[in-house]
Amino acid sequence: MTGYSSKTDVATANGKQNGSGNQTGENGTKPTEFTPQGNHAYPYEVIQEIADFIVKGSGIRPKIGIICGSGLGSLADIIQNxxxxxxxxxxxFPVSTVEGHAGRLVVGTLEGANVMAMQGRFHFYEGYPLAKCSMPVRVMKLCGVEYLFATNAAGGINPKYAVGDIMLMHDHVNMLGFAGNSPLQGPNDPRxxxxxxxxxxxxxxxxxxxAIEISKTMGIESSVHVGVYSCLGGPTYETIAELKALRMMGVDAVGMSTVHEVITARHCDMKVFAFSLITNKCATEYSDKKDDEASHDEVMAVAKNRQKTCCELVSRLVAEIQKTA
Incomplete structure (x- = not known):
């Protein structure tokens, strides 16, 4: 991928580099250094500074934001310019620590629309509080994003789902919220x-x-479902008892992300589209077979195999949005 390289061009986006490698502003002052305390919420002014840095460095105000799930970083690779x-x-900005997450923000155009994509998200199990995990969504909002596309790799609990299927999310069960964790905890900023x-x-x-209509034109409607997603804290995969309980609650797929991002996006009035790529079938019966155990390698392999289909679905949906712009 060509274009803006933060290693060489980051100085032009926010001033210059000082001798220690830290960024300095155009007037020689460093940007605000913020270490979140307490509930780890980021003040509006800090998020605005991050957004200004991105908009100035890219020269673009994006309309659509995309969060790439595990193994789905190729969604950002199709962005032009x-x-x-x-x-x-x-x-x-936080730093992603998960294999399969490149840790880059890509801004450009897709199907004629200005977009920005996160190649790598932040998870509760990495040690980040939920407000920090979902803070980039607020950055997107202040950059100008109106639509959030959130993707993830998930385990299929619904027995009708097969590995490689796509589940369009129409609702979620917020298990972290049941435990009292929310990205909106703490004082509310009405802005x-x-x-x-x-x-x-x-x-x-x-x-x-x-998206359903697009799946029909792509000839993949038999592998596209509409269902309910649930986010657990991770990083462990679920026990049999947990999976049975989730299924009884009406959950179709389970993962370790997305829900807090969606909550944050809806809080700031963004339109949300989200889907799960089913990368493994969850075992709901006890067995000694190692093949029944989920693994990150399996997740990455399935995502790689289905990335072309996921990219086409996203591209066509972006084109539909752009038609009405």
């Missing part, structure tokens, strides 16, 4: 959204219906 920002070079946001229509029905 990309400007690439390494997370470690973005002021006050982002209301104190008590409603989530009954979190996933945009029009986008889901358009």
């Amino acid at each position: 990309p400007k690439v920002f390494d997370y470690e070079k973005i002021p006050n 982002f959204g209301p104190r008590f946001p409603a989530l009954v229509n979190s996933y945009n029905k029009d986008l889901i219906n358009k």
Whole structure:
């Protein structure tokens, strides 16, 4: 991928590099250094500074934001005229520590629309609080993003799902929320959204219906489902008892991300489309077979095999949005 390289060009986006390698502003001052305390919420002003850094460095105000799940980083590779920002070079931005997450932000165009994509997200199990995991969604909002596309690799609990299928999310069960964890904990800043946001229509029905129609034109409708996703804390995969309980609750697929990002996006009034790539079938019966155990290698292999299909689905849906722009 060519374009903006934070190793060489980051200075032009936010001033210059000082002798220690830290960024300095155009007037010689360093950008605000913020270490979140307490509930780890980022002040509006810090998020605005991050957004300004990205918009100035890319020269683009994106309309659509994409979060690439495990093994699905190729979604960002199809962006045209990309400007690439390494997370470690973005002021006050977290760093992804998971294999299969490149740790880069890519800004450019896709099907004529201005987009930005995260190649690598942040997870609760990495030690990040949920407010920090979902902070990039607020950055997207202040960059100008109106639509959030969130993708993930997930285990299929619904017995009708096969490995390689795609589940369009129309609802979720927030298990981390059941335990009292929320990305919106702490004082509410009304510049982002209301104190008590409603989530009954979190996933945009029009986008889901358009994705279903697109799947038919692609000839993949038999492997596309609409279902309920649940996020657990991880990093362990689920026990048999946990999977049985989730299935009884109506959950179709389970993973370790996305829900807190969706909550944050809806809080700031972004339209949300999300899907899970089913990378393994969850075992719901006790067995001594090692083949029944989920693994990250399996997740990455399935994602690699289905990345072309996922990219086409996203591209066509972006094109549909752009038609109405």
